[in-house]
Amino acid sequence: MSTKFTPAEAADILIETARGFYAKRWMEGTSGNLSIRIRSDEMDAPLRYLITASGHDKGALTANDFVLVGEGGQVLEPAGAKSSAETLLHEAIYQLHEEATAVYHVHTLAATYLSMHAVEPEGVLTFSDLEMIKGLGFDTHEVAIRLPAIENNQDMILLSQEVLRRLEPFVPGFILKGHGVYTWGRTPAEAKRHVEIWEFLFQYRMMAWVTAVNPQANLLLNRM
Amino acid sequence: MSTKFTPAEAADILIETARGFYAKRWMEGTSGNLSIRIRSDEMDAPLRYLITASGHDKGALTANDFVLVGEGGQVLEPAGAKSSAETLLHEAIYQLHEEATAVYHVHTLAATYLSMHAVEPEGVLTFSDLEMIKGLGFDTHEVAIRLPAIENNQDMILLSQEVLRRLEPFVPGFILKGHGVYTWGRTPAEAKRHVEIWEFLFQYRMMAWVTAVNPQANLLLNRM
Amino acid sequence: MSTKFTPAEAADILIETARGFYAKRWMEGTSGNLSIRIRSDEMDAPLRYLITASGHDKGALTANDFVLVGEGGQVLEPAGAKSSAETLLHEAIYQLHEEATAVYHVHTLAATYLSMHAVEPEGVLTFSDLEMIKGLGFDTHEVAIRLPAIENNQDMILLSQEVLRRLEPFVPGFILKGHGVYTWGRTPAEAKRHVEIWEFLFQYRMMAWVTAVNPQANLLLNRM
Amino acid sequence: MSTKFTPAEAADILIETARGFYAKRWMEGTSGNLSIRIRSDEMDAPLRYLITASGHDKGALTANDFVLVGEGGQVLEPAGAKSSAETLLHEAIYQLHEEATAVYHVHTLAATYLSMHAVEPEGVLTFSDLEMIKGLGFDTHEVAIRLPAIENNQDMILLSQEVLRRLEPFVPGFILKGHGVYTWGRTPAEAKRHVEIWEFLFQYRMMAWVTAVNPQANLLLNRM
Numbered sequence: 040m041s042t043k044f045t046p047a048e049a050a051d052i053l054i055e056t057a058r059g060f061y062a063k064r065w066m067e068g069t070s071g072n073l074s075i076r077i078r079s080d081e082m083d084a085p086l087r088y089l090i091t092a093s094g095h096d097k098g099a100l101t102a103n104d105f106v107l108v109g110e111g112g113q114v115l116e117p118a119g120a121k122s123s124a125e126t127l128l129h130e131a132i133y134q135l136h137e138e139a140t141a142v143y144h145v146h147t148l149a150a151t152y153l154s155m156h157a158v159e160p161e162g163v164l165t166f167s168d169l170e171m172i173k174g175l176g177f178d179t180h181e182v183a184i185r186l187p188a189i190e191n192n193q194d195m196i197l198l199s200q201e202v203l204r205r206l207e208p209f210v211p212g213f214i215l216k217g218h219g220v221y222t223w224g225r226t227p228a229e230a231k232r233h234v235e236i237w238e239f240l241f242q243y244r245m246m247a248w249v250t251a252v253n254p255q256a257n258l259l260l261n262r263m
Numbered sequence: 264m265s266t267k268f269t270p271a272e273a274a275d276i277l278i279e280t281a282r283g284f285y286a287k288r289w290m291e292g293t294s295g296n297l298s299i300r301i302r303s304d305e306m307d308a309p310l311r312y313l314i315t316a317s318g319h320d321k322g323a324l325t326a327n328d329f330v331l332v333g334e335g336g337q338v339l340e341p342a343g344a345k346s347s348a349e350t351l352l353h354e355a356i357y358q359l360h361e362e363a364t365a366v367y368h369v370h371t372l373a374a375t376y377l378s379m380h381a382v383e384p385e386g387v388l389t390f391s392d393l394e395m396i397k398g399l400g401f402d403t404h405e406v407a408i409r410l411p412a413i414e415n416n417q418d419m420i421l422l423s424q425e426v427l428r429r430l431e432p433f434v435p436g437f438i439l440k441g442h443g444v445y446t447w448g449r450t451p452a453e454a455k456r457h458v459e460i461w462e463f464l465f466q467y468r469m470m471a472w473v474t475a476v477n478p479q480a481n482l483l484l485n486r487m
Numbered sequence: 488m489s490t491k492f493t494p495a496e497a498a499d500i501l502i503e504t505a506r507g508f509y510a511k512r513w514m515e516g517t518s519g520n521l522s523i524r525i526r527s528d529e530m531d532a533p534l535r536y537l538i539t540a541s542g543h544d545k546g547a548l549t550a551n552d553f554v555l556v557g558e559g560g561q562v563l564e565p566a567g568a569k570s571s572a573e574t575l576l577h578e579a580i581y582q583l584h585e586e587a588t589a590v591y592h593v594h595t596l597a598a599t600y601l602s603m604h605a606v607e608p609e610g611v612l613t614f615s616d617l618e619m620i621k622g623l624g625f626d627t628h629e630v631a632i633r634l635p636a637i638e639n640n641q642d643m644i645l646l647s648q649e650v651l652r653r654l655e656p657f658v659p660g661f662i663l664k665g666h667g668v669y670t671w672g673r674t675p676a677e678a679k680r681h682v683e684i685w686e687f688l689f690q691y692r693m694m695a696w697v698t699a700v701n702p703q704a705n706l707l708l709n710r711m
Numbered sequence: 712m713s714t715k716f717t718p719a720e721a722a723d724i725l726i727e728t729a730r731g732f733y734a735k736r737w738m739e740g741t742s743g744n745l746s747i748r749i750r751s752d753e754m755d756a757p758l759r760y761l762i763t764a765s766g767h768d769k770g771a772l773t774a775n776d777f778v779l780v781g782e783g784g785q786v787l788e789p790a791g792a793k794s795s796a797e798t799l800l801h802e803a804i805y806q807l808h809e810e811a812t813a814v815y816h817v818h819t820l821a822a823t824y825l826s827m828h829a830v831e832p833e834g835v836l837t838f839s840d841l842e843m844i845k846g847l848g849f850d851t852h853e854v855a856i857r858l859p860a861i862e863n864n865q866d867m868i869l870l871s872q873e874v875l876r877r878l879e880p881f882v883p884g885f886i887l888k889g890h891g892v893y894t895w896g897r898t899p900a901e902a903k904r905h906v907e908i909w910e911f912l913f914q915y916r917m918m919a920w921v922t923a924v925n926p927q928a929n930l931l932l933n934r935m
Binding site: 507511616617618619622626627628676679680681683684686687690691694695 | 736739740741742768770818820823824827828863865887889890891917
């Protein structure tokens with residue numbers, strides 16, 4: 040459960056993780072971004088994290104395709120590089136959750152679809168009753184978790200403020216409408232697990248959505 | 264058709280099998296667990312089996328990610344390790360079926376969905392008429408097999424008792440609602456084959472379920 | 488466009504082809520079988536072909552997992568081996584089509600589903616209008632091809648007779664109900680291409696089938 | 712952002728790109744074709760591009776499976792080779808868009824289905840509101856882009872004229888009915904990104920199409 044990585048170690052982990060997510064088609068068209076916090080031994084050291092640079096094929100990242108970022112989205116390395124606009128969403132999570140070591144944003148079909156068509160009136164997607172929910176950090180499947188669904192906005196300052204206002208306690212994630220899911224973890228492995236679990240839940244919901252078009256399906260099953 | 268493995272041999276098989284199942288997205292978010300019985304040359308040797316430890320990425324298991332377990336879920340190695348709660352379900356199968364050498368539990372989307380929405384009034388899912396059924400150990404496709412669907416329960420002692428009570432003769436498997444399928448085989452290869460066949464049957468049923476929403480689909484086909 | 492292979496060359500091709508089909512989930516649970524004809528320089532040499540033995544994991548075949556078969560399904564090598572019952576279907580194709588060098592049978596979900604739910608009254612599945620059809624050996628997409636769908640039968644002699652009676656001229660394939668598709672080609676590469684094209688057409692038909700459940704879908708599209 | 716490649720470099724990129732697209736099942740049955748422009752240092756050098764030869768397995772291309780083509784579809788190398796009929800569509804794009812360095816045509820299920828069933832009365836498919844749209848070269852998701860859908864035709868001269876007549880400004884792509892999508896980019900990486908984004912949009916539209924069969928689905932979701 041290591042939470043302390045050099046930038047080079049973080050890049051290695053993110054290269055491998057992005058390759059895996061890309062293979063699952065969760066980072067198509069250079070979409071999404073992944074980051075790992077770089078912790079310091081000094082007290083009160085300012086926030087630093089390594090994040091994927093924009094516009095690179097997530098299936099074939101190299102050590103040059105990352106940016107080291109500090110507070111306010113300031114690029115620390117490489118000199119002269121520009122950080123992604125979405126960097127501010129990663130910063131918002133790291134500032135709120137001191138224990139978060141990795142923030143992963145992927146852009147899956149099911150998340151995109153549900154965020155546009157299946158958001159409940161309270162502005163959330165609710166999941167319950169499935170064993171898989173336990174992998175998000177709950178002790179039982181007998182719980183209803185609410186994932187905030189937030190209107191997409193190209194103004195990242197307004198968007199990150201809205202995200203912080205809307206996060207649900209104990210729920211490691213939010214979804215941007217038409218855009219994709221953000222999640223995080225105390226370790227990179229935990230963040231990866233959360234990505235997989237959210238996507239499982241999204242695909243499950245898609246199945247339920249598709250079959251919900253006719254409530255008589257339940258009656259028909261036994262006649263097939 | 265080997266059925267006798269050292270713990271190291273069993274770990275090698277399970278690492279490879281888990282990697283394959285993970286690649287198919289059947290063990291997302293560290294879900295599922297796989298075990299192989301460790302047979303002894305001694306008469307009346309007590310039950311021992313090697314099982315995946317909880318919480319590890321099933322796509323990247325190493326030899327350290329297993330636990331050797333004896334009767335009552337007791338961890339024999341490594342010293343001080345704690346076994347997964349679901350170990351008792353593996354034990355129940357090994358005690359009931361002396362010929363079972365491997366017990367595999369995966370957590371697929373289709374299994375999860377069907378277990379929540381398509382269980383028949385008798386508490387089973389029934390499959391028939393498909394050639395693929397023969398791979399579960401039947402001589403013909405002209406048979407109806409019933410897969411027990413059992414209410415999920417975080418109390419593993421109660422759950423394993425219920426499982427034993429509900430197993431169907433000749434049917435190598437059961438499904439936990441909202442959770443996934445368990446199956447087994449006389450060899451690891453047979454257990455793997457059973458996993459693949461159950462999942463094929465589940466996906467087939469999902470197709471039938473989705474299209475069953477309108478009984479006129481049969482009539483419409485010829486007009487497409 | 489080689490059509491002449493030694494048994495060892497044929498095994499290499501089939502190992503690689505089966506691994507690819509398995510990765511696509513078209514040979515789950517050890518299902519399906521693949522063969523390549525072994526041509527001889529002698530005039531009027533009797534039929535010989537190398538075929539996958541039953542019961543082996545198609546994702547991990549080895550050179551030992553094949554049988555050399557002659558007329559009447561007789562096993563020529565290895566001595567004492569028993570050929571698969573379905574060998575007679577391969578023989579029927581080789582006898583009818585002298586130019587066929589490979590016969591491939593895979594067991595896909597879409598083929599299985601369509602064979603059980605979407606067969607037209609004439610006992611065929613019809614495909615038309617798609618560019619992909621040209622890959623089956625037609626010069627244009629403006630053609631309707633009919634794939635025979637044949638009742639499954641565990642008696643392989645009766646089944647192979649029925650297959651020969653039902654084959655459509657110029658259409659390289661037939662489907663067994665609840666079982667899967669057979670196709671062939673003048674070269675192994677052509678047989679592989681035919682498998683891929685049939686499966687593309689099957690998946691296309693599945694999409695049409697799912698959306699056909701409500702004829703108003705056409706009207707609704709523009710309001711989405 | 713390199714745009715200048717030797718034929719050997721172009722072949723290496725296309726081999727790798729085709730392997731990736733094939734793995735995603737976007738070039739089944741030897742379908743589709745990919746090309747890269749070969750730029751010259753000379754002023755007013757005539758058009759040259761390297762394109763995949765017809766009929767080869769796109770998952771296993773070798774350096775011999777390409778043709779160097781000049782204006783009017785003339786094969787420059789290898790001597791005596793015949794270019795694919797669809798070469799003229801690549802030429803039309805290269806002539807119209809001087810900045811285009813790669814033209815990619817893939818043949819996906821979703822594109823094929825939508826082109827046959829979901830074309831809007833104006834002869835286009837419209838996409839809007841999704842963040843992914845930005846990857847096609849737009850600054851915001853708040854835009855509606857129109858992808859021309861063009862009747863398939865085995866006469867490639869007529870077809871390429873129709874394509875040029877129908878292209879939409881700023882939209883890097885068109886779809887042939889029953890056939891698949893063409894797209895391009897200033898670099899091979901950009902063309903690959905466009906392929907992935909079109910396919911994401913197509914799959915999203917398929918989801919919407921399937922669930923649109925019943926407008927009450929929105930109401931039902933909250934009762935699931």
